Amino acid sequence: MLGLGRRMLGRQEDAEDAVQTAFLKLYRGVKQFQFSAKFSTYLFRIMMNVCFDLMQKRRGKKERAFEEIEISHAPHVDLRLQLEEAINALPERMRACFVLFAVEEMKQDEIAEILNLSVGTVKAQIFHAKARLRILLSEAPVEVKT
């Protein structure tokens, strides 16, 4: 959850605040949990809504500050850094789909449930995200072997 928050909101403090808010919301609304869904999906859905709320507030303030990520000298880390930046630059919903799919390793139907989208939309969002990131990686000078 913290990883998702960090990648959606960009700052560690914001991500931790989002996790705290998500747990409070979970506490307040746990009675609404329907046992037909997976609990982790329910929790991620709350977390995702908190992130979207925070991003909306931030948009109101015209604030968008992603933390500087520590740069290591190893070339593979530079590529990771570039990927982090490219993910941050994706539109919000596309970023959410990609992060849940590629970083959190969730299935597309789970993502659809978390984001309240159709599976087809999720597939399309991931497809477009990969297309954008592919441009970045094809321009990258170093071969990745991680």
Place this chain on the structure above:
Amino acid sequence: MSCEFYQKRELGEMAESEFSLHLTACSKCQKLIEQDARILTLAQSLQKPVASPLLWAKIENALRAEQQKNRRHRRIYWPEPKWTLLRLAAVLLLGIGLGSYLIFKPKPSEPRLLAGAALQQVEKREREYAAAIAALERTALPQMAKLDAELMLLYRDRLETIDAQIARCQEALAENPSNAHIRRYLLAALQDKKETLRELLQLSG
């Protein structure tokens, strides 16, 4: 560079078996699949953020505050005024019960703060871990070079993450040395580091 077959497959409009057949003959799709695999591998290797040691304590406090707020809002409705005598009796009983509980209750131990003796014991355990880690580091770190590059990077990342976690705990403990939560967190991190170094030693040996 794009191929409509690739797009169809990605959007779920084409069966995987059909695409596999096409893939053997299409260099464009082969390249795209290869690049996708690179992106996913790289995305999965992105560093996981480390929670600050106070995060769980903060969440616990927020939940406790919420619980108390809920209790305050819960009102007691008394029935009719004719029940006044009964009300007085109930209050009296409650008073007596509460009074005897307060007089005879066992002294509670504060779970979140470590008392002197416990603190010394925990500090002793931390020193033991630190010594074991130092000894393991002397042997394991020079051996790291023997590992293949991928494994070496993985272990280096893991050790860096654990070190960051340890540093955060130590920073927090400098301000609040009796916080049992952070102590527990630090011990877990030290144990994790010890295990990681031991694992590293086994792999390189």
